Amino acid sequence: MxxxxxxxxxxxGRRKRRRRWILVTGLLAGLAFILCWTMLLLGNTIYPVNxxxxxxxxxxxxxxxxxxxxxxxxxxxTGLLAGxxxxxxGNTFQTMLRNPLASPDVIGITAGSSAAAVFxxxxxxxxxxxxxxxxxxxGLATVLLIYIFSRGRTFSIGRLxxxxxxxxxxxxxxxxxxxxxxxxxxxxxxxxxxxxxLNGSQMHELPPLSVTVLIFAPIIxxxxxxxxxxxxxxxxxxxxGINTDKTRILLIVSAVTMxxxxxxxxxxxxxxxxxxxxxxxxxxxxxxxxxxxxGLVGVNLVLAGDLIGQFAFDVRYPVGIITGIxxxxxxxxxxxxxxxxxxx
Amino acid sequence: MSSSTDSANSINYxxxxxxxxxxxxxxxxxxxxLFVCVLxxxxxxxxxxxxxxxxxxxxxxxxxxxxxxxVRKRVSRxxxxxxxxxxxxxxxALMQAVTRNPIADPSILGVNTGASLFVVSGIAxxxxxxxxxxxxxxxxxxxxxxxxxxxIGSMGRGGATPLKLVLAGAxxxxxxxxxxxxxxxxxxxVMDQFRFWQVGSVGSGSWDSIITFLPFLIIGMLLGIxxxxxxxxxxxxxxxxxxxxxxxSMLRLIAAVAAVLLCGATTAxxxxxxxxxxxxxHAIRLMLGPDLRYIIPLSAISGAIILTISDVIGRLLGSPxxxxxxxxxxxxxxxxxxILAMKLKVRSL
Numbered sequence: 001m002x003x004x005x006x007x008x009x010x011x012x013g014r015r016k017r018r019r020r021w022i023l024v025t026g027l028l029a030g031l032a033f034i035l036c037w038t039m040l041l042l043g044n045t046i047y048p049v050n051x052x053x054x055x056x057x058x059x060x061x062x063x064x065x066x067x068x069x070x071x072x073x074x075x076x077x078t079g080l081l082a083g084x085x086x087x088x089x090g091n092t093f094q095t096m097l098r099n100p101l102a103s104p105d106v107i108g109i110t111a112g113s114s115a116a117a118v119f120x121x122x123x124x125x126x127x128x129x130x131x132x133x134x135x136x137x138x139g140l141a142t143v144l145l146i147y148i149f150s151r152g153r154t155f156s157i158g159r160l161x162x163x164x165x166x167x168x169x170x171x172x173x174x175x176x177x178x179x180x181x182x183x184x185x186x187x188x189x190x191x192x193x194x195x196x197x198l199n200g201s202q203m204h205e206l207p208p209l210s211v212t213v214l215i216f217a218p219i220i221x222x223x224x225x226x227x228x229x230x231x232x233x234x235x236x237x238x239x240x241g242i243n244t245d246k247t248r249i250l251l252i253v254s255a256v257t258m259x260x261x262x263x264x265x266x267x268x269x270x271x272x273x274x275x276x277x278x279x280x281x282x283x284x285x286x287x288x289x290x291x292x293x294x295g296l297v298g299v300n301l302v303l304a305g306d307l308i309g310q311f312a313f314d315v316r317y318p319v320g321i322i323t324g325i326x327x328x329x330x331x332x333x334x335x336x337x338x339x340x341x342x343x344x
Numbered sequence: 345m346s347s348s349t350d351s352a353n354s355i356n357y358x359x360x361x362x363x364x365x366x367x368x369x370x371x372x373x374x375x376x377x378l379f380v381c382v383l384x385x386x387x388x389x390x391x392x393x394x395x396x397x398x399x400x401x402x403x404x405x406x407x408x409x410x411x412x413x414x415v416r417k418r419v420s421r422x423x424x425x426x427x428x429x430x431x432x433x434x435x436x437a438l439m440q441a442v443t444r445n446p447i448a449d450p451s452i453l454g455v456n457t458g459a460s461l462f463v464v465s466g467i468a469x470x471x472x473x474x475x476x477x478x479x480x481x482x483x484x485x486x487x488x489x490x491x492x493x494x495x496i497g498s499m500g501r502g503g504a505t506p507l508k509l510v511l512a513g514a515x516x517x518x519x520x521x522x523x524x525x526x527x528x529x530x531x532x533x534v535m536d537q538f539r540f541w542q543v544g545s546v547g548s549g550s551w552d553s554i555i556t557f558l559p560f561l562i563i564g565m566l567l568g569i570x571x572x573x574x575x576x577x578x579x580x581x582x583x584x585x586x587x588x589x590x591x592x593s594m595l596r597l598i599a600a601v602a603a604v605l606l607c608g609a610t611t612a613x614x615x616x617x618x619x620x621x622x623x624x625x626h627a628i629r630l631m632l633g634p635d636l637r638y639i640i641p642l643s644a645i646s647g648a649i650i651l652t653i654s655d656v657i658g659r660l661l662g663s664p665x666x667x668x669x670x671x672x673x674x675x676x677x678x679x680x681x682x683i684l685a686m687k688l689k690v691r692s693l
Contacts, residue, residue: 094415101511149682158507162447162685165514169618170678176543176671180662195525270522315530320676328519332496339500 017287025284028296032080035303038321039076042311043067045153064103070203078171078201078265079302079319081209084217085271087254088291090273092220095227095290096251099157100334103274104139106258107164110268111171112142113260116232117267118193122182131264132208139260142167143252195320198306204263212261217295223251224289270320271327272301276322278334301326364632374645379615379651385422386415388656390664424549424557424641425655426648428610429620431561433647434568435606436621437628437640441575442599443494446626447506447684449677450486451618454517458489460541460612461520461527468527475556475613482612486604489516507686544617546655546672553613560609565644567602571595572640579634617670619677620647626680650676 040052047064055061055068090103104110116138120131146167150160172194179190191197220227226247229237237244258275280293302319305326309317364370386402387393393401393411400407401415432450434576439448439455450456462485472481493516497509524541574595577585585592610617624647625639632638651669654676658667 106514149686152686159685159688162507162510162688163682165510166678166681166685169674169681173671173674173678177661177667177675180665180667180671191525191529195522270518313530317526317529321526321529324518324522325526328515328522331515331521332512335508335515336496336499339496339508341500 082262083299083302084295086259087274087276088295091277091294094277107166113139113263117264135260135264139256192267197266197318204244270324425546429648429651430644431606433619433624433643437625437643438603449622453513456616457517457520459486478612483608486608543668544615545668564606
């Protein structure tokens with residue numbers, strides 16, 4: 001029997017976790033807000049805050065208008081949306097498959113979308129809706145392929161990850177080939193499609209990505225509770241009253257669509273999808289859905305990575321190089337910890 | 345060492361004193377394929393040469409037609425790619441034997457990327473510029489990376505399982521290749537000719553680089569071939585190998601040194617070329633069974649064939665330029681990785 005005291009104890013724990021969740025999410029949002037403003041203010045010339053605000057409100061200021069409206073604002077918004085999409089979608093896969101290594105950029109889903117986008121843009125010379133649709137289809141097809149190849153007699157997450165790494169190697173080779181044929185080894189283009197970059201973000205590329213994030217992020221956030229039940233395992237989730245197949249398909253489609261659109265816009269920004277979930281979980285703790293915190297961590301990673309890449313060195317590095325260098329040691333650290341605990 | 349090798353040999357001979365059943369057939373097939381791919385490598389490229397020009401270029405040194413000169417240029421490239429393929433094939437077979445893991449290959453374990461990073465750093469920060477210097481940097485990088493990846497991959501329960509090794513290799517490789525890009529990007533004007541540090545290409549093969557490469561190839565090959573029969577015993581497990589009188593850690597060290605010598609030297613001259621070790625060793629294993637005394641030497645031949653054919657494919661697909669051979673081998677080799685992953689038993693993951 002649960003007596004009054006234990007109810008109180010459980011409620012107190014719940015409140016404590018919720019307070020922590022709200023605090024962490026608030027801090028992450030605040031940090032993201034600061035980074036967004038920094039992106040608008042910093043550049044070759046540093047503009048004062050009031051001038052930038054006046055430009056954003058629609059005023060025309062010589063020089064400032066061009067820099068903010070055509071360069072910095074699209075760059076900031078693209079980073080914001082793509083980071084949120086990568087973070088939230090990565091976290092969805094990691095939670096659903098109950099393994100932080102099963103993120104879309106480790107198992108090749110991002111590479112699938114990227115290959116489709118490169119094919120459409122460089123070979124077919126299309127843009128806009130066709131690219132978006134093709135990259136979504138390619139992302140879903142990659143998921144399906146990984147699922148078919150790793151099904152086996154009994155499901156094993158280890159096999160899924162190995163198959164994913166193989167598929168990723170193949171898709172990356174395909175991307176290199178397409179770049180050679182299409183872009184004649186144009187290095188900026190190559191870097192964008194191999195490691196992700198915010199360079200050359202334009203306002204007119206934003207609508208598809210923003211619509212996708214506005215539709216699918218709420219779906220994933222609303223399914224957050226179901227996702228945490230799925231994490232308990234198939235049987236437990238079913239007995240808690242969840243239609244597991246339906247939930248899982250809805251989650252996969254939403255996550256892949258976000259990943260695909262973000263990839264089609266910025267290229268596969270290395271390790272953001274992989275890093276966001278585990279970092280958010282560390283900060284928030286267990287017990288509550290960490291979809292929103294993961295999305296915010298993604299935003300912070302992309303924006304901070306881009307700022308570091310732009311201003312910290314003599315050379316301007318694309319954001320994917322920075323997140324790649326930051327992300328890979330964390331992947332190693334995670335591997336070491338999982339190996340020690342015997343999770344692999 | 346020699347006594348332990350002898351005892352392993354006597355055990356092996358008792359159970360398996362004959363060459364595998366298809367041995368002659370496989371040798372013939374390998375010979376024919378080798379001949380065909382050498383011819384293809386000489387004939388195909390951005391300019392297709394005719395049969396006469398091919399003969400002129402090879403045997404009539406006094407002929408001075410354009411085609412004959414093209415063929416002469418391609419000879420060094422072909423020899424270089426044969427040697428690189430042989431080195432990578434043997435290196436992969438050795439790594440599979442040492443880690444007792446079917447999914448091992450210098451590129452999958454990240455060793456090639458480590459070698460690449462060291463060479464690129466050497467060029468950028470220490471002004472190294474000759475093939476001789478490249479090789480020493482590459483060997484250091486390959487050795488350090490191999491120890492590092494194996495260290496991480498063998499932590500925890502169950503030792504070095506395929507999954508742990510592959511993940512450690514992939515993570516290390518991702519980290520190191522980000523660093524390679526970061527070092528190369530600001531120096532792209534210098535590094536333009538060195539783009540192959542990222543994907544691998546045999547296009548830079550010259551007689552000079554072949555001569556620099558040769559000692560490492562020979563030493564690595566000999567070490568590999570001499571440790572083959574002892575590695576056979578290691579395949580039975582560490583305890584069994586010890587019972588058979590083999591010093592397992594010494595054997596592992598020798599075989600690993602051979603593997604690192606071979607793949608490090610290759611990467612120094614051709615950049616990180618992936619999946620050759622995986623493909624060539626498994627092709628031979630499929631035809632001849634698991635006896636390493638055959639797999640290790642024959643992986644050299646199959647590796648040479650696969651790399652040279654891939655190079656020809658890259659030249660044809662990329663014409664008028666060329667597609668780096670590393671891209672082609674990844675595209676051919678990755679499906680094998682997937683197939684091997686599908687076949688692995690859950691417990692051994």
